[in-house]
Amino acid sequence: MEMQNNFSLKNYNTFGIEAKARQFIAVHSVTELKTVLEQNKLEKKFILGGGSNMLLTKDIEALVIHIDLKGKKIIAEDDDFVWVESQAGENWHEFVLWTIDQNFGGLENMSLIPGNVGTTPVQNIGAYGTEIKDTFVSCEALSITNQETKKFIKEECHFGYRESVFKNEAKDKYVITSVVFKLTKRNHKINTSYGDITAELAKNSISEPTLKDVSNAVIAIRQSKLPDPKELGNSGSFFKNPILLKSDFEKIHQQFPEMKYYDISETEVKVPAGWLIEQAGFKGKRFGNAGIHKNQALVLVNYGNATGQEILNISKDIQETILSTFGIQIEAEVNVI
Numbered sequence: 389m390e391m392q393n394n395f396s397l398k399n400y401n402t403f404g405i406e407a408k409a410r411q412f413i414a415v416h417s418v419t420e421l422k423t424v425l426e427q428n429k430l431e432k433k434f435i436l437g438g439g440s441n442m443l444l445t446k447d448i449e450a451l452v453i454h455i456d457l458k459g460k461k462i463i464a465e466d467d468d469f470v471w472v473e474s475q476a477g478e479n480w481h482e483f484v485l486w487t488i489d490q491n492f493g494g495l496e497n498m499s500l501i502p503g504n505v506g507t508t509p510v511q512n513i514g515a516y517g518t519e520i521k522d523t524f525v526s527c528e529a530l531s532i533t534n535q536e537t538k539k540f541i542k543e544e545c546h547f548g549y550r551e552s553v554f555k556n557e558a559k560d561k562y563v564i565t566s567v568v569f570k571l572t573k574r575n576h577k578i579n580t581s582y583g584d585i586t587a588e589l590a591k592n593s594i595s596e597p598t599l600k601d602v603s604n605a606v607i608a609i610r611q612s613k614l615p616d617p618k619e620l621g622n623s624g625s626f627f628k629n630p631i632l633l634k635s636d637f638e639k640i641h642q643q644f645p646e647m648k649y650y651d652i653s654e655t656e657v658k659v660p661a662g663w664l665i666e667q668a669g670f671k672g673k674r675f676g677n678a679g680i681h682k683n684q685a686l687v688l689v690n691y692g693n694a695t696g697q698e699i700l701n702i703s704k705d706i707q708e709t710i711l712s713t714f715g716i717q718i719e720a721e722v723n724v725i
């Protein structure tokens with residue numbers, strides 16, 4: 389465990405933005421994490437996982453603590469289910485592949501999402517009809533102020549669409565150190581409800597998919613649609629899909645009858661932000677060192693030397709245009725630092 393000053397975070401954020409941490413330390417155990425928090429009580433702190441959900445617009449004037457706690461194990465099981473605990477610093481995709489190799493079901497639709505296991509509850513990650521809240525049991529977290537351990541059960545996490553207590557009341561107060569998931573051992577609930585998955589499986593003549601088949605299909609779809617951050621800096625979907633009251637949406641829909649949407653409850657609809665951005669003419673556009681991906685309008689990209697501020701300016705331009713064109717406010721999913 390070595391404290392470093394004025395540390396470049398370029399390789400620690402998937403946008404590949406050059407920004408410095410005033411101080412940086414990687415912790416490899418809960419004991420190390422406790423020590424760092426205790427010894428630096430007065431310092432401002434910033435918790436860093438895989439850096440795949442953040443846009444750094446400036447240097448971080450804080451002690452950046454990189455969570456590198458490793459380990460995963462089965463903590464309980466019965467005939468049907470298994471309870472698996474993973475330390476926060478495990479790579480999410482590797483963890484998902486490990487569960488599939490054991491024939492444990494529940495995470496396969498979230499294959500290839502970047503980042504760490506410990507960050508998955510923060511925005512209740514999700515993809516292809518599944519969210520972390522569907523298999524999440526609890527997580528352990530350390531209080532940043534007094535280093536006490538707190539267990540958050542699912543109900544206390546207030547999970548919503550890309551939302552949780554860790555983005556609200558508990559923000560900047562806790563470091564998640566481990567997460568427990570409840571996965572199926574048999575009678576897996578294979579979810580191929582997303583058309584893309586069905587089509588990908590059909591392409592390979594698979595009619596009764598295994599967990600591995602679903603995971604492979606998701607990986608293939610994601611690789612064909614989303615830029616690999618190692619080749620083109622990005623942070624996945626930059627914006628959340630806006631949720632509107634049906635009564636508000638109906639007025640907008642009259643004006644734009646071609647607008648895509650899907651019902652999420654009796655009173656609300658979700659509008660695909662990517663569709664709005666594409667309609668507003670941003671898809672594939674480049675502005676200097678940054679731009680909007682050519683295949684996926686939700687993804688902003690760094691062509692090499694963009695600053696976080698340049699990308700932030702593009703995101704603001706998009707938000708203003710969507711508001712003035714459609715009267716819809718779209719919010720960033722990515723944490724703007």
Ligand SMILES: Cc1cc2nc3c(=O)[nH]c(=O)nc-3n(C[C@H](O)[C@H](O)[C@H](O)COP(=O)(O)OP(=O)(O)OC[C@H]3O[C@@H](n4cnc5c(N)ncnc54)[C@H](O)[C@@H]3O)c2cc1C
Pocket residue numbers: 402434435436437438439440441442455476501502503504505506507508510511512513514515554562563564565614615616617622623624625723
């Ligand atoms: C190509 C690409 C595709 C993506 N696809 C998806 C997708 O399909 N679905 C989806 O939901 N997301 C997606 N994402 C977003 C991202 O992968 C997830 O949000 C991921 O969970 C972020 O994990 P991380 O460890 O990289 O978080 P970081 O970026 O390191 O941190 C994100 C936030 O969480 C805080 N944080 C980090 N670790 C902890 C901790 N241990 N305790 C408390 N707070 C912490 C940080 O301070 C920060 O505010 C994608 C990103 C990329 C680059």
